[in-house]
Amino acid sequence: MDKEEARFILKCFRPDGADADNSDFSEALRMAAADRELGEWLSKERAKDAEFSEALSRLTLPDGLREEILAGLAAERGDYPEKDEFDGSLIGALSQVAPPRELRGEILAAMERSVPTAPEASGARRHWWRFGVPLAAAAGIALAFVMSRPGNPPSGPSDVVSSAVPISHVEEAALSRLGTKFKLDLKEDDHKRLFQAIRTRGRACPEGCLPKGLSEVPGIGCMDLNVDGKPGVIVCFRRGEGDEVHMVVFKAGDVDGAKLPGGAPAAEQRGKWAVARWKEKGRVFLLFGEMEAEQLDELF
Missing domain, CATH: 3.30.200.100 (MucB/RseB, C-terminal domain)
Incomplete structure (x- = not known):
C-alpha cells in the first residue's frame, strides 16, 4: 500500500473505530502513525469532519420547507410530457410522505460515523465495496422512505397515487x-x-x-x-x-x-x-x- 492508497482508504474511516479491525484500515492507520505528513493530513481531515458534523447539528429546518419543495416539483411538472406516468406516480407518492420526527437526528448521527467517498478507481482492493456501502444504504433508505406510508404499505402504483x-x-x-x-x-x-x-x-x-x-x-x-x-x-x-x-x-x-x-x-x-x-x-x-x-x- 502506498501513501495515496492509504489516504483514499482513510477518507472512509469511521471516527467511532468500527473499522479498526479491518486489515486495509489497520495498515493505512499504521502508515499514518509512521508517516508525519500522512498523519497530519489525517488529523486535519478528522477535524474538518467534526466541524461539518457539528455545523449540521445546529441547522434548524424552516417551517414549510417540505411543502415548498413539493410545490416546486409539482410546478415543474408542466415541462414534462403529459403521458409520463412514472413521474406522476413518484410525485404523488412524495406528496403522501410524512417524515418521522427522529429522522433528522438519525441522519446526523450516521454522518458522524461515516464519511462516504467514491469507489477506488483501480478496483484492485479486496474490500473496495465497503466504501460504497454508505451511499448504497442512503439510496436504499430514501427508496424505502418514499415507497412506504404508515399503516398502508404500497403493493403497486395504484397504492401510491392519490385519486385526487x-x-x-x-x-x-x-x-x-x-x-x-x-x-x-x-x-x-x-x-x-x-x-x-x-x-x-x-x-x-x-x-x-x-x-x-x-x-x-x-x-x-x-x-x-x-x-x-x-x-x-x-x-x-x-x-x-x-x-x-x-x-x-x-x-x-x-x-x-x-x-x-x-x-x-x-x-x-x-x-x-x-x-x-x-x-x-x-x-x-x-x-x-x-x-x-x-x-x-x-x-x-
Whole structure:
C-alpha cells in the first residue's frame, strides 16, 4: 500500500473505530502513525469532519420547507410530457410522505460515523465495496422512505397515487409558477378562441363559469399546469395596465375540493396574492390576483 492508497482508504474511516479491525484500515492507520505528513493530513481531515458534523447539528429546518419543495416539483411538472406516468406516480407518492420526527437526528448521527467517498478507481482492493456501502444504504433508505406510508404499505402504483390532488398542492404549484417569470403556451385575447384552444389541448376549460367581473375582460393567454400528474390550465386575463388576474382550472375529479363552495367564494390573502377557490359544473377553480382580497371579491 502506498501513501495515496492509504489516504483514499482513510477518507472512509469511521471516527467511532468500527473499522479498526479491518486489515486495509489497520495498515493505512499504521502508515499514518509512521508517516508525519500522512498523519497530519489525517488529523486535519478528522477535524474538518467534526466541524461539518457539528455545523449540521445546529441547522434548524424552516417551517414549510417540505411543502415548498413539493410545490416546486409539482410546478415543474408542466415541462414534462403529459403521458409520463412514472413521474406522476413518484410525485404523488412524495406528496403522501410524512417524515418521522427522529429522522433528522438519525441522519446526523450516521454522518458522524461515516464519511462516504467514491469507489477506488483501480478496483484492485479486496474490500473496495465497503466504501460504497454508505451511499448504497442512503439510496436504499430514501427508496424505502418514499415507497412506504404508515399503516398502508404500497403493493403497486395504484397504492401510491392519490385519486385526487389536495387543493393546497394546486394552490402552491400555481403560486410557484406565477411567482416566477413564466412563459405562456398560447397568447390570445379573444375568449372564444382562447377557450377553444384550451379544449383542443384536452384541458378543463373555464367557459361558462367566468366570474361576472371577467366576462368582458380580454384574455392574455394560457399555460398548462400539471400537479401530481393531474392536468390543469392557468388562464390569464388583463383588467388594465399592470392589472392581471389568473384563473386555474382542473377537473373536479382530479382535485380534492369537497369542501369548496358552489357559489361565489370569499377571497383570502396569501401575502401579496389574493386567492379565491370554488367548484362549478364539474370543475375546480382558483383565481389569483396581486391585490387585496376585497378587490378580488368584487369580481364575483
